Amino acid sequence: MGFAASTLPFPAIISARDAQPVVRVIGTHVTLQEPLRLRAERDLGIKLEFSPGGSAQVLLKASTRPQDFEIYEQWSNSIRVLWQSRAIKPIDARRIRYWDELNPLSKTGRLSAEDTIGAGDAPNRILYAQPDGSLDETPREEISYLPYVHNADSIGYNPQQVDEGEPYREESWGWLLAPEHAGRVAIVNAPAIGIFDLALAARAQGLMEFADIGAMSREEIDTLFRHMLRYKKAGHFRGFWNSVPHSAALMLSGDVVVQSMFSPGVSIVRSGGMPCLYAAPREGYRGWHGTMCLSRHASGEREAAAYEYMNWWLSGWPGAFIARQGYYISNPQRSRPYMSEAEWDYWYAGKPAREALRGPDGKITVQVGEQRRGGSYEKRFANISVWNTVMPNFDLTLQHWNELVVA
Known part of the structure; x- marks a missing residue:
């Protein structure tokens, strides 16, 4: 299996009569990376402004100045702070193109019914926005965040x-x-x-x-x-x-x-030549789930562009890119065609690397025969x-x- 073509299944949203819509994204260096910004701009026909920072710094900024962003990208522990400060508003799951493809982890808190759900805010416990303004695991069409990248730290x-x-x-x-x-x-x-x-x-x-x-x-x-x-x-x-x-x-x-x-x-x-x-x-x-949130100030063209950016993250290529730094995506099967068989076997299946593998920066980070510590996605x-x-x-x-x- 080789790398799939880069064409995405939805058109760029720019129109000939309008300037490019601008989506301001704040979050951490984990996902706000230049190759991702450039690829999304190219695929979507929008302009993205990334503002990465330390986790505590960006959470404070997002919770106090929601007018300064359309999208906030961080982790599940940020949700209660953002929700209680009314910095974010519910996302309409019906506008998420691949919602039905998302695996059970974010929706039920575990990949398999036999798994134990960890202590604290498992992703399903804070996913669904209820009519009374609370968040819990009762399924609804309004969600507090878009589930996307996640990992076991x-x-x-x-x-x-x-x-x-x-x-x-x-x-x-x-x-x-x-x-x-x-x-x-x-x-x-x-x-x-x-x-x-x-x-x-x-x-x-x-x-x-x-x-x-x-x-x-x-x-x-x-x-x-x-x-x-x-x-x-x-x-x-x-x-x-x-x-x-x-x-x-x-x-x-x-x-x-x-x-x-x-x-x-x-x-x-490891890219720097030191074993780790x-x-x-x-x-x-310690588990975490990536949370992509929508500012309560997002509206009109910028809100539409923000939804396209959220959909883009689940469209395949971004999930493959982020896998090369050890992260998972909520609908991994859509990303699989964008990964080589050796990459999929190492990062998701937990098998020994059949060839040297490169990280997102293009440098070799995995040597032949090396096996991902902790095993497969399911085992971790x-x-x-x-x-x-x-x-x-x-x-x-x-x-x-x-x-x-x-x-």
């Missing part, structure tokens, strides 16, 4: 500095707090995400337990951060990173040997411990997080 480590562990048996979130890595550990600087990395590490190290790790009590949050402040003041953490390029730079510099990581960061490190493994923790992954999402979530006690989390970062 864990820790990245340098096997030249950290003994390689066996996936699902030895690799552990506890490595973030292991004394042998003191001074060479980094954590993502996003309180709604980083708190789970630290909580999973604390639990793995036997420091504490949680009644419900996806909805921690105020007492549990207080206790967790007391432990983390002790580590921070002892110099255990080398830093807190704000973006994917920042995380890769920390690893490439040699200052960090194990850290919170997103898959594109691992890809950048993406762990399959025995405690399970059968092992979700907790989903990215803004918990009810987020105000306390935020207060403690700021104290931790500056301590």
Whole structure:
């Protein structure tokens, strides 16, 4: 199977009498990449303005200034903040061309009925907009976000500095707090995400337990951060990173040997010539689901263009592009013709690479014979411990997080 033709099944929306519609998109470096912008502009006949930033930075901007964007791209933990601030409005699923192709993960919280749904905000729990203004899993035609990219996050480590562990048996979130890595550990600087990395590490190290790790009590949050402040003041953490390029730079510099990581960061490190493994923790992954949201100010031509951009993301080519940095798309079968058989077998099926594979930047990131850590798409999402979530006690989390970062 080779690469499919690039022609998309819908026409460009520009008309001869109008200037190109402009769609302003804010989000993170994960999806706001120049090759994606250029390809979408070419395919759709619209103008895209990408404004990438750190996750906490762009969430604050989106929740306070919805007039500054049409589309917001981030992760499932952003939804409750955006919805409660009324920064976004419901998306009409009837205008999503490939809605019926989306797999069960976003609609039911799991790929298989036998899988356990992880703690916290599984994607289905915040997908459907109800008449009373709430979000839950009861299917309706109005949705809070468009499900698209997603992944199972864990820790990245340098096997030249950290003994390689066996996936699902030895690799552990506890490595973030292991004394042998003191001074060479980094954590993502996003309180709604980083708190789970630290909580999973604390639990793995036997420091504490949680009644419900996806909805921690105020007492549990207080206790967790007391432990983390002790580590921070002892110099255990080398830093807190704000973006994917920042995380890769920390690893490439040699200052960090194990850290919170997103898959594109691992890809950048490997492209830079340094080995980096993406762990399959025995405690399970921290899952996240990409959320593409529509500003409540979007209207007219810009809103129509925004819908075409959302449809474009599910049209095949973007899903294949994003797979090369380790991400999945909600309707993968449409992307499969845009991937070689070797790419599909490695990224989705979890099989050994039959040839060297290139990342989105064109550089080789996977060597012949290498196998994706954690196995297939189905196996990885059968092992979700907790989903990215803004918990009810987020105000306390935020207060403690700021104290931790500056301590």
